[in-house]
Amino acid sequence: MSISGSCTEDEGADHICTLYSASAAPGTDASLAFEEIPLVDLLVLQDLESQLAQPAVARKFALDYIEIWDQRYLNLTNAISGQDRTNALDAAISLKIGSAMVGGLRLARLAEDVEAIIRSGCWDKGKSMLALIADLGHETVAQLRQSYLPAGHSAE
Structure with a gap:
């Protein structure tokens, strides 16, 4: 991986950078597949409630996710902007797992x-995706608030 942020072929990064070098245009198979993924699937939270046998704990988890969204996004932004591979991976994996949960x-x-x-070391592509991550993160948080934590409904 190149420190300059460009991709190298040795790690297969050239292929990955090519995949992400052009955003999928609306109406293409790639964008349709992504758009078909639910923004928020409440069945995941219902399953968590069942597994924990305590709905309040699942609600608290969702509330915590909402409350730390801005910090989670800032961590990812700072790590990608600084080309800090370790912290960028940590932030991306945290975002992936927390969001899925x-x-x-x-x-x-x-x-x-x-x-x-x-x-892959495609730092420029990572930077270009930050606005999309921010938008989708805010939409996800808003949907969780609206559909899972309605106004006046606390996690307790």
Whole structure:
């Protein structure tokens, strides 16, 4: 991997950078597949409630996810901007796992893609995806608030 942020062929990064070098145009198979992934799948949270046998704990987890969204995004942004591979991977994996656990499947998928981009060393592509991550993160948080933590409904 090149420190300059360009991709190298030795690690298969050239292939990954090519995959992500052009955003999928609306109406293409790639964008349709991504758009078909639920923004928030409440069945994931219902399953978590069942597994824990305590709905309040699942609600608290969702509330915590919402409350740390801005910090999680800032960590990812700073790590990608600074080309800090270790912290960028940590932030992307945290975003992927946390999002999947609250049912934010579309954001989890995007975080998985960002993880692959970071691993490939395509820093410019990672930076270009930050606005999409921010938008999708805010949509996910808003959907969780609206559909899972309605106004006046606390995690307790």
